[in-house]
Amino acid sequence: MEFFNNLDIGFHAALSLNNLLFCFIGVMVGTAIGMLPGLGPLATIAMLLPLTYTLEPVSGLIMIAGIYYGAQYGGSTTAILVNLPGESSSVVSCIDGHQMARKGRAGAALAIAALGSFFAGTVATLLIAAFSPILAEVAFLFGPVEYFAMMVLGLTAATLLAHGSFIKGVAMVLTGLILGLVGADVNSGTYRFTFGSFSLTEGIEFVAVAMGLFAFTDIVANIRNNQTREVTAPSLRSLTMTAKEFRQAVFPAVRGTAIGSLLGLLPGGGAMISSFASYAIEKRVSRRPEEFGHGAVAGLAGPEAANNAGAQTSFIPMLTLGIPSNGVMALMIGALMVHNIAPGPYVMVSNPEIFWGLIASMWIGNAMLVVLNLPLIPLWVRLIQVHYWVLFPIILAVCCVGLFSIENRVLPIYIAAGFTVLGCLFWRMRAEAAPLLLGFILGPLMEEHFRRSLLLSNGDLAIFYRSPLSVVMLSVAAVMCLIIVLPQIRQGRKVAFEEEV
Amino acid sequence: MCSGHSARPAACSIYANEVLTVIFKTNGRADIEAGLFFTFFGAATAALSLQYRMGTIAAMGPGMFPFILGLILAVLGAIILVKGILGGGEEARPLPLWPTILISLSILVFAFLLLTVGLLVALPAQVAIAMWASEHFSWKRVIALSLGLLAFCYGVFVYFLGMSVPLLAV
Numbered sequence: 001m002e003f004f005n006n007l008d009i010g011f012h013a014a015l016s017l018n019n020l021l022f023c024f025i026g027v028m029v030g031t032a033i034g035m036l037p038g039l040g041p042l043a044t045i046a047m048l049l050p051l052t053y054t055l056e057p058v059s060g061l062i063m064i065a066g067i068y069y070g071a072q073y074g075g076s077t078t079a080i081l082v083n084l085p086g087e088s089s090s091v092v093s094c095i096d097g098h099q100m101a102r103k104g105r106a107g108a109a110l111a112i113a114a115l116g117s118f119f120a121g122t123v124a125t126l127l128i129a130a131f132s133p134i135l136a137e138v139a140f141l142f143g144p145v146e147y148f149a150m151m152v153l154g155l156t157a158a159t160l161l162a163h164g165s166f167i168k169g170v171a172m173v174l175t176g177l178i179l180g181l182v183g184a185d186v187n188s189g190t191y192r193f194t195f196g197s198f199s200l201t202e203g204i205e206f207v208a209v210a211m212g213l214f215a216f217t218d219i220v221a222n223i224r225n226n227q228t229r230e231v232t233a234p235s236l237r238s239l240t241m242t243a244k245e246f247r248q249a250v251f252p253a254v255r256g257t258a259i260g261s262l263l264g265l266l267p268g269g270g271a272m273i274s275s276f277a278s279y280a281i282e283k284r285v286s287r288r289p290e291e292f293g294h295g296a297v298a299g300l301a302g303p304e305a306a307n308n309a310g311a312q313t314s315f316i317p318m319l320t321l322g323i324p325s326n327g328v329m330a331l332m333i334g335a336l337m338v339h340n341i342a343p344g345p346y347v348m349v350s351n352p353e354i355f356w357g358l359i360a361s362m363w364i365g366n367a368m369l370v371v372l373n374l375p376l377i378p379l380w381v382r383l384i385q386v387h388y389w390v391l392f393p394i395i396l397a398v399c400c401v402g403l404f405s406i407e408n409r410v411l412p413i414y415i416a417a418g419f420t421v422l423g424c425l426f427w428r429m430r431a432e433a434a435p436l437l438l439g440f441i442l443g444p445l446m447e448e449h450f451r452r453s454l455l456l457s458n459g460d461l462a463i464f465y466r467s468p469l470s471v472v473m474l475s476v477a478a479v480m481c482l483i484i485v486l487p488q489i490r491q492g493r494k495v496a497f498e499e500e501v
Numbered sequence: 502m503c504s505g506h507s508a509r510p511a512a513c514s515i516y517a518n519e520v521l522t523v524i525f526k527t528n529g530r531a532d533i534e535a536g537l538f539f540t541f542f543g544a545a546t547a548a549l550s551l552q553y554r555m556g557t558i559a560a561m562g563p564g565m566f567p568f569i570l571g572l573i574l575a576v577l578g579a580i581i582l583v584k585g586i587l588g589g590g591e592e593a594r595p596l597p598l599w600p601t602i603l604i605s606l607s608i609l610v611f612a613f614l615l616l617t618v619g620l621l622v623a624l625p626a627q628v629a630i631a632m633w634a635s636e637h638f639s640w641k642r643v644i645a646l647s648l649g650l651l652a653f654c655y656g657v658f659v660y661f662l663g664m665s666v667p668l669l670a671v
Contacts, residue, residue: 459559
């Protein structure tokens, strides 16, 4: 009964005219930007975050969430029509989705992607509503020791599953943790690493970090990249799928939803891994594996459902534990903190309208995507052909004005310029920037819990081995680190990511 | 390279050109550079932490946690560096030099001009400098984009969201 009660609170919040509008804006902007070349969900959200600061917390979060799954969907559309993934989680959709388009089934492919995503989104929304309260109950039992252990585990797993070298990922997490410590120390009030600047006492503005590392660095990386895009445009009449295609899509979509929901829960999991896993499984269970790569319906429906389910269930650890499992969730946590809401199990109790409103809006947003996007395909097709030289000045200017508008100061803009240079160097050094962002968000929290644990134990480090939960989490993290050193598995991981390039 | 294509600022001397070519264009090993960066950043953090009170393990001062992080990072950096020197490292991506400089510069110029002159100048200046980094530079495009963006930023930030962005800061 409580389950329905909660959903009722959620729909009540999400269905207000205002929030519906922001959900709509988020979904549309997200789709548009997900389709554009060289602008992933992380850069998009970073760019639009300042806009959400002036909104009510619920509206702001609903809009950001809308951008996230809108971008997911937009990425698949580009994958199917142009054979270029709009973003990393739709890489797999290129394989069979584009083949379908070339056989004249572009409309059907888009419809399968949309309906598969919608089905997965519905199931994932129900799962979040059902399991978040349970997970939050567990989180209430956590003390500082368990929290610290969980952060270590979360960061390790997120780094392990992100692509790129593992050791450089860990180094990036540490760099992020250190950068997160800039500003006043919570316990003593000492200003750390501010170099005498009063403006830095509140820490480095995290939107500036995100914009510099993602939006601006992407511009530098893409500016000389002149890809010509050939669009296989579908006619509107071909949007309907045949009964046979529908039958072929049903079971893969169900399986994809299950895989995605599960993998999204894991730290470091989410949309991309889910879609890869689903494709591999569909290929294995298929009775006609030779069709894969030549327009197999199952090879599109499965991964599409999986990436949407994964994108959505990755909200669970963020909402209940306050632990971001990927870069997008790190930005969501940052957005919550701006509104003075500390992410964690207490959000559900103290701000039920935010928690349940966000969940209800996910379902509404998914429904909007299906209803609005299919008829708008001609518009999207034109958008895909926008030149990059039009795009990047827009990104730059909107980001810079946004940075200024956060606090009417130019300091965040200067910081963003610094992180642009840093981001370019990281790009050159093949060091992934997303782990840095996770560390940056978790830095102060991790220090807090570490210090409090040792204060409780009176300086005895063994406290981390006395709590059974903490032992389990730290051991899993240690095992993960060991596994990555073994060459055999490192090879397997390399192969898994090579398909993407 | 200073002159990737014709409309490039030709201010740099041949010598500087060669040095920059070595730094930015040679496909050196990514891990050597990353190792150096992390070692230096970690060591600097640990060194700077020393100026803050360390405290004891039980009652940590503000210097302890960053000191520990800095040390671990420096060690990891050293491992990455050694891996790079021994030849197991990854190849670096070729970073386009002029876009890196021009895009960063355009952001700095925007920040500087926004409060001294105002958005009406800062935004077109940014667009012009940033466009210079692209092969598609033309004054017509700069003007068109600037006008469009000024209208958009004014509409969204000032009119719709009610933020105070100085159009002309005199």
